Every structure is written in structure tokens, then in C-alpha cells.
Amino acid sequence: MIGLEVHVQLATTSKIFSGASNEYGSLANENTCEIDLGLPGSLPVLNEKAVEMAVKFGCAISAEINEISIFDRKNYFYPDLPKGYQISQFENPIVGRGSIKITDEAGATKIIGITRAHLEEDAGKSIHDLFQGRTAVDLNRTGTPLLEIVSEPDIRSAREASEYFKQIHNLATFIGICDGNLSEGSMRCDANVSVRQKGDSLLGERTEIKNINSFKFVERAIELEIERQIDVLEDGGEIVRETRLFDPDKDETRSMRSKELSEDYRYFPDPDLLPLVLSREEIEKIKSELPELPQQREKNYQSRFGLSGYDSKQLSVDRSKSDFFEELAKASGLPKLSANWVNSNLSSLLNEKGLGFDQTPILPSLLAEILIRIDDGTISSTSGKKLFRAFCETPPEIPEIDDRIDEMGLRQIGGTDGLKDIVLDILKEHPTQLAELLKGKQKVLGFLVGQVMKKTKGAANPKEVNEIIQGEIKKG
Amino acid sequence: MTQTQFTIKALAEALSNGKVSSVELTKEAINAARGDTNNCFISLSEEHALQQAHDADVQIRNKASSFLTGIPMAHKDIFCTKHSTTTCGSKMLENFAAPYDATVVRKLDDAGMVCIGKTNMDEFAMGSSNESSFFGAVHHPWDSDYVPGGSSGGSAAAVAKGYVPFATGTDTGGSIRQPSAFCGVTGLKPTYGSISRFGMVAFASSLDQAGPIGLSALDLAHSFAFMAGFDKRDSTCAKRRDDWLDRIKSEGFTPGHSPKKIGLPRGRIFNEISYQNAFETARRQLESSGHSFVEVDLPNLEHAVPVYYVLASAEASTNLARYDGVRFGHRCNDPRSLEDLYRRSRSEGFGEEVKRRILTGTYTLSVGYFDDYYVKAQKIRRKISDDFTATFSKVDALMLPTTPDTAFKLGSLNDDPVSMYQQDLFTVPASLAGIPALSIPCGFHNDLPVGLQLIGPANSEKTILEIACEYQKNTTWHLARPHSNSVLEKF
Numbered sequence: 011m012i013g014l015e016v017h018v019q020l021a022t023t024s025k026i027f028s029g030a031s032n033e034y035g036s037l038a039n040e041n042t043c044e045i046d047l048g049l050p051g052s053l054p055v056l057n058e059k060a061v062e063m064a065v066k067f068g069c070a071i072s073a074e075i076n077e078i079s080i081f082d083r084k085n086y087f088y089p090d091l092p093k094g095y096q097i098s099q100f101e102n103p104i105v106g107r108g109s110i111k112i113t114d115e116a117g118a119t120k121i122i123g124i125t126r127a128h129l130e131e132d133a134g135k136s137i138h139d140l141f142q143g144r145t146a147v148d149l150n151r152t153g154t155p156l157l158e159i160v161s162e163p164d165i166r167s168a169r170e171a172s173e174y175f176k177q178i179h180n181l182a183t184f185i186g187i188c189d190g191n192l193s194e195g196s197m198r199c200d201a202n203v204s205v206r207q208k209g210d211s212l213l214g215e216r217t218e219i220k221n222i223n224s225f226k227f228v229e230r231a232i233e234l235e236i237e238r239q240i241d242v243l244e245d246g247g248e249i250v251r252e253t254r255l256f257d258p259d260k261d262e263t264r265s266m267r268s269k270e271l272s273e274d275y276r277y278f279p280d281p282d283l284l285p286l287v288l289s290r291e292e293i294e295k296i297k298s299e300l301p302e303l304p305q306q307r308e309k310n311y312q313s314r315f316g317l318s319g320y321d322s323k324q325l326s327v328d329r330s331k332s333d334f335f336e337e338l339a340k341a342s343g344l345p346k347l348s349a350n351w352v353n354s355n356l357s358s359l360l361n362e363k364g365l366g367f368d369q370t371p372i373l374p375s376l377l378a379e380i381l382i383r384i385d386d387g388t389i390s391s392t393s394g395k396k397l398f399r400a401f402c403e404t405p406p407e408i409p410e411i412d413d414r415i416d417e418m419g420l421r422q423i424g425g426t427d428g429l430k431d432i433v434l435d436i437l438k439e440h441p442t443q444l445a446e447l448l449k450g451k452q453k454v455l456g457f458l459v460g461q462v463m464k465k466t467k468g469a470a471n472p473k474e475v476n477e478i479i480q481g482e483i484k485k486g
Numbered sequence: 487m488t489q490t491q492f493t494i495k496a497l498a499e500a501l502s503n504g505k506v507s508s509v510e511l512t513k514e515a516i517n518a519a520r521g522d523t524n525n526c527f528i529s530l531s532e533e534h535a536l537q538q539a540h541d542a543d544v545q546i547r548n549k550a551s552s553f554l555t556g557i558p559m560a561h562k563d564i565f566c567t568k569h570s571t572t573t574c575g576s577k578m579l580e581n582f583a584a585p586y587d588a589t590v591v592r593k594l595d596d597a598g599m600v601c602i603g604k605t606n607m608d609e610f611a612m613g614s615s616n617e618s619s620f621f622g623a624v625h626h627p628w629d630s631d632y633v634p635g636g637s638s639g640g641s642a643a644a645v646a647k648g649y650v651p652f653a654t655g656t657d658t659g660g661s662i663r664q665p666s667a668f669c670g671v672t673g674l675k676p677t678y679g680s681i682s683r684f685g686m687v688a689f690a691s692s693l694d695q696a697g698p699i700g701l702s703a704l705d706l707a708h709s710f711a712f713m714a715g716f717d718k719r720d721s722t723c724a725k726r727r728d729d730w731l732d733r734i735k736s737e738g739f740t741p742g743h744s745p746k747k748i749g750l751p752r753g754r755i756f757n758e759i760s761y762q763n764a765f766e767t768a769r770r771q772l773e774s775s776g777h778s779f780v781e782v783d784l785p786n787l788e789h790a791v792p793v794y795y796v797l798a799s800a801e802a803s804t805n806l807a808r809y810d811g812v813r814f815g816h817r818c819n820d821p822r823s824l825e826d827l828y829r830r831s832r833s834e835g836f837g838e839e840v841k842r843r844i845l846t847g848t849y850t851l852s853v854g855y856f857d858d859y860y861v862k863a864q865k866i867r868r869k870i871s872d873d874f875t876a877t878f879s880k881v882d883a884l885m886l887p888t889t890p891d892t893a894f895k896l897g898s899l900n901d902d903p904v905s906m907y908q909q910d911l912f913t914v915p916a917s918l919a920g921i922p923a924l925s926i927p928c929g930f931h932n933d934l935p936v937g938l939q940l941i942g943p944a945n946s947e948k949t950i951l952e953i954a955c956e957y958q959k960n961t962t963w964h965l966a967r968p969h970s971n972s973v974l975e976k977f
Contacts, residue, residue: 044586048808050579051566051588051685053720085804085851087828094807145824147812276851278860281692281801283721 011213012165012232013202016178018157018188019132019195020063025153026131027054027097032155034194038148046152048092053282056081060155061286062296063187064104064129067157069297070185071124073108077290081129081283085276089147090134098158100277103128104286105157110181111305112173114166122174123162130156151195157187163202163213168232172225175199179225184304184329198223203235205243214239215249219256219263231256235263307332315345324353330367334374341378344385351381355395359402371402379411392468393420422471429462429470433478436461448483455479492967494557494651494705501546501556508546508556512539512600515558519602519649524625524634526644527560530603534569538600545598553708553738555598560653562641563604564611565591565696566685574687575609575619575637578809578816578835588685589717590654590696597712605653606640609837610806611661611689613637614909615899618839623896627669628934628968632893635665635909641699642669646968652700652709656686658693659794660888660913663925666699667888667937670927672954672964673699674706675913677944678920679724682717688805690798691722693917702964703926703954707739710947730948741955748772748940748953749782749881755911760891761936764929768938768957769885775956782877782884786869787915791907793870794914796850796863802840803847809835842903871919878943883950886912888925888937912939922947926954927963935966 025032028045044052068075082100105127114120134149159178165171179197183190190196204216217239219231234256239249254263279285302310304326311322325335335352339345356377360367377398384394397420406414415421436458437444443454455476462475500506512535519527535558542556566572566584573579587595594601608618616624616639624639626632627646634643638655642665645653655662657675666673674697681696688694698709711734717723750756750769759765773779811817811831818834821827836844850859877884890911899906916923921944925937940950958964 044584047813049584049586049814050572050574050582050687050808051584051586051683053684053688055719055721083804085807087807087810089810089812089824092808092813094810095804274853276804276848276853276856278800278804278851278856281690281722282688 011163011204011206011216012167012171013163014161014165014171014174014228015200015202016159016161016175017132017198017200018067018159018178018182019197020060020155020157020187021189022057022059022063022155024057024059026057026060026129026155028153030153034191034196036150038146039150041150042152046092046149048094054097054280056283056286057155060129061104061288063155064127064157065288065293065296066185066187066300067127067159067182068105068108069293069300070181070303071105071108071110071127073124073127074106075288075293076102076104076106077288077293078102079104079128079286079288081280081286082277083280086273088133088136089145090136090149090152092134092149092152096131096133097280097283098130099128102285104288110174110177112170112177114173115169120164120170122164122170125160125162127157127159130158132156163204168229168236171201171232172229175228176225180304180327184327185300186329192223192225195223199228201228201232201235203232203239204249205236205239214243215251217249217252217254219254220266222256227256227258230258230261231263234261238263301329304332311345311349315339315349317346317349321349321353325349328367334367334370337374338378338381341375342381342385344378344381347381347385348378351377355398359399372398372405376401376405376408376411379408383411383415387422387471387474389415389420390422390468390471393418393422396420420469422469429466429474430478432465432470433462433475433482436465437479437482447479492648492651493701494554494708495702497557497651498553498555502551508539508542508558508600509536511556512536512558512602515602515649518647519560519644522644522647522649524627524630524643524647525606525622526624526640526647526649527603528563528573528575528606528619528621528640529570531570531601535600535602538595538598542598542600552597552712552735554594554712556600557598557652558600558602558650559594560603560605560641560644560650561591561601562607562638562653562655564607564656564687565604565654566687567591567601567604569601570604572604572687573621574611575607575621576835576837576840577620579687580620580816582815584685586685589682589719590713591685593712593715594654594709599652602650605638605644608637608639608661609840610687610802611637611656611658611694612802612839612843614660614664614906615894615896616640616665617896617900618837620837625896626893626934629893631895632934633668633896635668635889635893637661637665638673638699639665639669642666642671642673645669645671645699645701648967652698652705654696654713655699656689656694656696657913657917658689658695658798659917660910662697662699663888663913663923663937663939664909666925667927667939668893668935670935670937670963670966670968671699671701672703672706672924672926672958673697674710674924674947674951675916675922676710676714676947677724677726677922679722680710680714680726680922680945680947682715682720682723684717684719684723688801690801691805692801693794693798693920695917695920702958703924703951704739704741704958706924707741707947707951707955708734710951711735711739726945728945739951741952743775743952743956745776745778746882746949746953747880748777748779749877749884750779751784751787751884751886752781753783753787755788755890756887758890759887761887761929761931764931764936765887765938768928768961771960772885772953772957775960777953779885780881782881784870784873784877784915786866786873789866790870790914790918791911793863793866794910794918795846795907796859797867797918799843799847800850800860801847803844803851806836806840806844811835839903867918870915874915874919874921874941874943882942883946883953884941886939886941888912888939892931892934892936916941920944922950924950924954926957927966928961929963930966935963
């Protein structure tokens with residue numbers, strides 16, 4: 011049985027209890043003020059944006075939002091914990107019970123319960139390998155707002171765990187509360203793992219693997235831990251409750267500390283912060299501002315636009331991608347063509363350039379004009395791609411589009427006698443193939459269409475060429 | 487010249503009439519403080535003070551001054567100041583220089599006051615005698631064999647000695663009121679949340695409250711008006727609507743005098759105070775000016791001291807966790823390991839009383855004891871608060887003794903922390919309820935000053951200050967000075 015605690019760094023401008031910058035990658039200890047340093051007389055002041063983001067997440071997983079939640083002090087000594095306590099939420103978290111859907115290994119939808127999500131401050135970083143024999147402390151991360159999302163032990167396999175982590179990642183980035191950058195530690199998780207005999211109702215003793223920061227590592231770490239626990243039990247041993255560390259280089263989990271049971275954090279309500287009180291109206295307001303969520307969008311794309319399940323999923327994972335697609339589909343009136351273009355041509359261009367969907371070099375309204383012209387046969391698909399590339403470099407004004415098509419010589423020779431003439435020429439030039447076609451050998455049709463395309467340098471509409479040839483055959 | 491001329495009110499008049507300049511006043515105050523043999527100050531800051539005084543004189547000349555402009559004062563060394571160290575009476579912070587001013591400091595600076603130095607105090611405000619200071623005990627202004635009370639003992643003694651007409655203090659369980667009573671001065675602990683705690687080194691966050699110590703209730707009203715007010719840097723600071731305080735800032739305080747119904751709590755603990763006569767005389771005095779008295783019950787009052795020590799120590803134990811030798815404050819020499827760094831830095835940096843409270847607090851917050859101590863204490867705190875609420879539906883204010891007895895001899899209670907804690911018997915209840923309370927001198931017992939305490943419901947500072955102002959109009963206890971060595975008298 012597996013339960014995950016996912017720590018999501020909230021993408022606020024400033025820290026959860028101070029006005030210092032929350033930017034990643036600044037010089038060591040640059041983003042700190044008296045509050046982050048824990049100087050005497052400094053007091054925490056709650057960042058409303060962090061609260062808003064926590065509520066947003068809660069609404070997105072249909073959780074209970076607690077109108078009163080309480081910040082507690084979690085007391086322990088560590089050099090990267092300046093106050094000697096971490097401000098967290100213990101008994102009264104801001105987000106209560108909710109759930110999220112994942113796809114299990116059989117491809118079925120599975121609901122994973124979320125016990126709670128609470129706000130807390132991140133600690134600083136201890137850097138052990140910078141100075142020989144000494145530890146350096148960087149407090150830039152101190153006070154970064156975290157939302158800790160605790161799942162129920164509903165997860166049954168390493169793959170499900172990784173799938174769940176992915177879903178949380180998608181959702182958090184989709185609703186804009188986290189930048190989702192795993193390599194910068196924007197999202198990390200701890201996995202609680204225990205094993206038991208099939209049919210056994212008692213839970214086995216669990217271990218906790220700390221600080222895993224990739225989907226792949228979650229899966230691997232849990233796989234290894236399950237194997238290890240089974241080995242221990244089969245050898246007649248006992249699982250000790252402990253905190254373990256996953257080492258991807260050595261491909262193993264190993265014990266960090268085993269005194270988890272004796273650790274006493276002496277939680278109590280932080281007297282520097284009043285209980286956090288949210289009104290129904292405030293919660294409803296945040297809820298109403300939520301964008302339509304990925305799973306809903308996925309469903310809509312299938313039912314409204316008749317897209318495939320795969321395409322719908324591809325389009326709804328990333329918020330900017332999904333928004334781009336929706337705008338494109340709306341402007342062009344061509345949802346299926348839009349889906350293809352967003353998933354293929356646009357995606358590969360962005361990939362090449364290392365851009366995200368929030369940085370597309372072309373507006374959906376302009377791309378829509380291209381799609382409309384492909385659809386009505388003004389240009390061929392191939393020409394459309396050329397036009398798209400060209401427009402990404404130097405976008406025209408909408409009225410200039412047709413001039414640009416002509417300048418580039420991309421206007422399709424279609425529906426006119428011109429194309430018919432070319433087709434007839436090609437048929438004359440290839441009597442053998444024509445004879446075969448007349449005998450009913452459909453295979454050669456493709457060849458003949460290809461010849462026409464070659465001659466027109468791709469400017470002909472293959473569909474139309476096809477129709478002309480078919481027409482000629484019927485005539486005999 | 488009469489004694490009344492030491493007050494803020496008198497000095498403000500002298501300054502605005504041009505009878506004296508702020509620079510002159512400040513120089514005299516600093517000279518006097520330098521000659522102090524009672525150990526009232528931890529640091530003096532002449533250069534900074536003279537600069538402030540000079541600025542104040544310009545403001546006064548330009549008629550751009552407030553009621554407090556140019557008046558010398560001192561801050562308890564618990565308030566962070568950019569211009570000097572902030573030690574909190576501890577070796578731990580012996581060399582600590584804050585990069586910011588406490589909100590209270592900034593507000594009084596803005597009002598034009600001149601800070602001549604920082605006053606001595608019990609270490610981290612933990613104590614009732616001012617003997618726990620790393621910088622040595624403060625001696626009682628009337629008799630140097632005695633303690634001045636604590637933890638704001640330096641502030642109360644400095645005001646009593648006349649070095650400054652006003653000093654800031656902080657009160658967690660009586661730390662303004664008890665030394666005020668012992669030293670024969672007037673002190674106000676306002677409603678919790680009235681004055682920002684930003685920049686005030688924390689002892690017990692849910693109880694700590696800054697307040698003024700001065701020579702008269704009238705002076706307290708004036709200084710309180712400038713100290714109070716919402717501060718977004720303190721989440722527990724209240725958004726009060728206090729038109730009367732705003733009016734004081736522009737027009738000064740003219741206390742009204744309507745007859746009030748005053749409650750006198752009955753019970754064993756009240757019969758045991760040593761200065762019954764002085765207390766009874768004060769009651770009759772108030773009665774003669776039209777106030778009426780009724781006896782009231784506060785059934786949970788006797789639990790207040792243990793409840794207070796559980797809660798305050800619990801909060802203190804974690805508030806003081808930041809002093810670990812890593813970033814600031816005392817750090818032991820050549821730590822051999824992280825554990826060693828923590829252990830020795832804290833062992834060396836903290837004094838006995840602070841250690842006692844950290845240990846107590848850590849214990850009461852621990853798994854297995856939390857419910858029996860911390861949770862239970864919170865429940866009783868609520869009951870005490872409810873007792874007050876019920877009582878204030880029947881009376882306008884309560885009158886209590888400030889302390890069970892007069893000041894005691896230096897060293898006499900050092901081996902007996904529980905007796906020391908009992909000093910707070912009458913002051914702790916208002917702290918737990920977060921309600922305003924002030925102490926005013928009401929006579930002498932065995933040649934030492936004693937005080938009475940007026941307590942009101944939340945945000946009723948005006949009521950209790952008015953009763954106190956009227957009492958001081960008709961009595962002279964607050965004007966009695968220990969020795970005529972005050973330089974402020976010259977003006």
C-alpha cells in the first residue's frame with residue numbers, strides 16, 4: 011500500500027510569511043529579510059496569494075475547504091531552519107478531504123483519495139559539498155510557500171504512484187499555482203510504502219522514502235522498496251518504521267534515520283498568527299475563477315469535437331496548449347484540423363525552438379486563417395505548413411494573407427480546367443498504369459496522384475486530383 | 487519648582503514656550519543617566535539622542551511638533567533599534583544590532599521623542615525582580631537594597647529617578663505594572679493587540695504587550711496615543727477605531743469624569759496583601775469623588791499563576807529556539823559538532839531563569855504532557871477570560887492591588903522561583919484575558935511605594951485612564967520622588 015505526500019512550491023511572487031522574493035536561482039541568501047532569517051522581533055505575515063492558491067487547488071480536487079484553519083509550529087533544530095520551528099498546519103489544515111482521478115495499469119479510471127492539503131513554509135538548504143568539512147546554509151528557499159498534499163493509502167503500485175504524482179503535477183501547473191519545474195525542486199514527494207499478504211486486512215509497518223523529485227524516480231524508488239520489504243519479510247525479518255533515501259545512482263533505497271517514532275515536534279498553534287478565516291463568499295469567488303480543468307476539457311473535446319481519447323488527453327494536459335487549441339478551434343471552426351495542427355505541426359515547431367505553448371510565435375487567430383484556407387482548398391496541406399513556418403517568422407496582417415500566399419506561389423491549382431489538363435497529361439504519359447487502373451487496380455491511383463503532385467510542385471489538392479482521375483475513369 | 491514639572495505635560499509646555507531646548511534637556515538627561523548608580527541603563531546613545539534633539543528643536547521652532555516632540559525618553563532594551571544594540575538583558579544578544587527599528591520605536595521617533603538609551607531588564611523579560619539581567623540587577627530607586635520589580639525594572643526605576651519622564655516597557659504577566667508599583671510610578675498595559683509587537687523581542691507572543699511607564703496617568707494617555715495603532719507587520723495587531731486616541735494626538739487629553747461602578751474582587755488572596763490600609767484609603771478616595779464600589783467574584787483567578795507559567799513558558803521555549811549560535815547572537819568557541827554548537831551556545835548564552843522556562847515549556851509541549859498542561863491551561867485561560875467578561879457586564883472597571891506586597895530585598899527570592907512567580911498573582915489575570923490594566927501609586931508601606939491596579943474590559947483604556955487621572959488630581963502619591971537628584975527638576 012502506498013501513500014504519497016506531495017510538496018508543491020507555490021508560484022507566488024513573495025514568500026509565505028515575508029515580502030522577500032520567491033525567485034529561484036538568486037545568489038545565496040539574497041532573497042531573505044529579517045523574517046526569513048528569524049531575527050529577534052520579526053513576525054510572520056501571511057501571504058494572501060498563497061492562501062488563494064491553496065483554495066484553488068482544494069476546489070480543483072473538489073475538496074472541503076475549511077473556513078477556519080490554524081497555523082502551528084513544528085519544533086526542531088536544524089541550521090537551515092532559522093526560527094527553530096517550521097510554521098505548518100497540523101490539526102486544522104486549509105484543505106480537507108478530496109480526490110483525484112488517475113488511469114491505472116489496466117487503463118481504467120481509478121480514484122485516489124486525498125486526505126488533506128496544508129500550507130507551510132519551506133526550510134532553507136544545507137549544502138554539504140561546497141566547503142571542505144563544513145556545511146553552508148542558503149536561506150533563499152526559507153519561507154517559500156508549500157502546499158503539502160497528502161494522499162490516502164489508495165495507491166497499489168509503483169506505476170500508479172508515478173501516475174498520481176503526474177496528475178498532481180498536471181493539475182497544479184494547469185491551475186497556475188506551481189511552475190512544475192521538478193529539477194528546481196518545485197515539486198517533490200515523500201512515499202509511504204508498506205506491503206502485506208494478499209487478503210490480509212492488517213496493514214504492514216511502513217517506511218517513508220523522502221524527497222523524490224521525478225516521476226521516474228518515484229516509480230523506481232517504490233519498486234525497489236517493495237522488493238526490499240518483501241525480501242526482508244520472506245527472510246523472516248521485520249520492517250522497521252524509518253525514513254529512507256532513494257539513491258538513483260546506486261539504484262537503491264537506504265535508511266536515513268530510524269528514530270521517527272521518538273521524534274517529538276511539539277506542535278502547538280503559532281501565537282504569532284491568528285486562525286485563518288475564510289468566508290463562503292471568498293471560497294466561492296476563488297472557485298468561480300478556476301479554469302475548466304484538464305479532465306473536464308478532455309471529456310468535452312471527445313463529446314463536443316469528436317476528437318479521439320488520445321488527442322483529447324494530449325490537448326488538455328497543458329493549460330496554455332489547451333487554451334491555444336480552444337481559441338484556434340473557435341476561430342477556425344475546424345476542431346479536428348486544429349487538434350491535428352496543435353498536436354503535430356505547432357508542437358514540433360515549439361519543440362525545435364525550445365518554447366512553451368505560452369510563447370507561441372503565432373497567434374491562434376492567424377493560424378486559424380491558414381487552416382480555413384487548407385480546408386477550403388485554397389492551399390494544400392503542404393503549402394499550409396510552409397505558410398505556417400513563414401508566418402511564424404514574419405506574421406502578416408490578416409488582410410495581407412492572400413497576397414502573401416500568391417507571393418509565395420502557394421495558391422492551389424484546384425477545381426479549374428488547368429488542373430484537369432495536367433491530370434489528363436499525366437494519364438497520357440502513363441498508359442500502362444492507366445490500363446491497370448481501368449482494370450480496377452486501385453494501387454496505381456496513388457502513383458498517378460503522386461505524379462500530378464510532383465508536376466504541380468505540391469500546389470494541387472490531392473483530394474481534387476483524385477476526384478478528377480476517378481471522373482475520367484468513369485467516363486472511360 | 488514643584489514636582490509636577492517633570493511630567494511630559496510640563497516639559498512639553500517648557501519646550502513650546504522656549505524656556506528650554508530639547509538639546510539642553512537631552513544633555514542633562516544623559517548626564518544624569520551617566521551618573522546613575524541604580525544600573526537602570528544597558529546602553530546610552532548620546533550622539534543619536536543629540537541629533538534627535540536637534541531635529542526636535544527645529545520642529546518646535548517651525549511649529550511642526552507633536553505633543554511629545556523633544557522630550558527625552560528611554561526604551562526598554564527589548565525593542566529593536568537600528569542606532570544601538572538590542573540585548574534583551576541577555577548575554578545571548580550582548581552584541582546584537584538589529585537592522586530595523588521596532589514599530590514602537592519608529593512611532594515615537596516620528597512623534598519627535600528623543601531616545602537617550604536602552605533600559606535594563608530581566609533577561610528576555612523573564613523575571614519579577616530585574617535580577618535575571620546579564621547586565622546586573624537594577625536597584626530600587628528608593629532603597630538600593632531592594633529590587634525595582636521586573637521585567638521592565640530599568641524603565642520604571644529610570645522614570646522614578648527622574649532621568650526621563652517616560653520610558654517604554656513590555657508586560658507579559660505584569661512586567662510593566664509590578665515594577666511601576668514597586669517604584670512608585672504609573673504604568674499601563676494596554677489591550678492585547680493595541681500596540682504593534684513588530685521589533686519587540688518575543689517572550690510569550692500571545693501575552694506580550696508593549697506599554698508606557700510615566701509619572702502620571704495623563705502622561706500615559708499621551709504616550710499611549712502615539713504608540714498604539716494598527717501595523718500590518720504584526721498579524722495580531724488589532725484594527726481598533728480609537729477616535730479619542732487620534733484626538734489626543736492633535737488636541738491633547740482632557741480626561742472626563744463620570745461616576746463609575748468599580749468592582750472589588752473578594753476572596754482569600756485579596757486579604758493577604760500587606761498594604762491593606764493604603765489600598766482601603768485609595769478606595770475611599772475614589773468613592774469620595776463619586777465612584778461606587780461593588781464586590782465581585784472572579785472564581786478562577788487563583789489558577790491564573792500556574793496557567794500563566796505553563797502557557798508563557800511553552801511559547802517562550804519555541805520563541806527562543808532561534809538563538810542557536812548559527813546566524814546571530816552568542817556562539818560558543820570552536821564547536822566540535824552541530825550538537826556541540828547548539829548545546830554550548832545556548833548553555834553559555836542563556837541565564838538560569840531563561841533555561842528554567844525553556845525546560846518547563848519544552849516539557850509541557852511534549853507528547854504525553856501536552857493535553858495535561860498546555861491544553862488544560864488554555865481551557866482555564868478561557869474561563870478566566872469569561873469570568874472577566876461576565877464581571878464587566880456588571881461593572882465598568884475592577885480595582886485590585888498591583889502586587890501582594892512591597893518590593894523585596896535583592897537576592898531574597900532567588901532560590902525560590904515559586905514565591906517569585908507569586909509576585910504576579912494580581913497582574914497575570916488581565917494578561918491572560920488580554921484586557922487593559924494600569925498601576926498607579928497609592929501610598930507607602932514600610933517606606934516603599936505601593937500601587938493599585940485598575941482593570942477594564944478590552945479597549946477601555948480611556949475609562950481606566952480617566953479614573954486614574956482623577957485620582958491623581960486629588961492625590962500626590964505619584965509625585966513623590968525618591969531623591970531630589972533629578973536634573974529635569976532644573977527646568
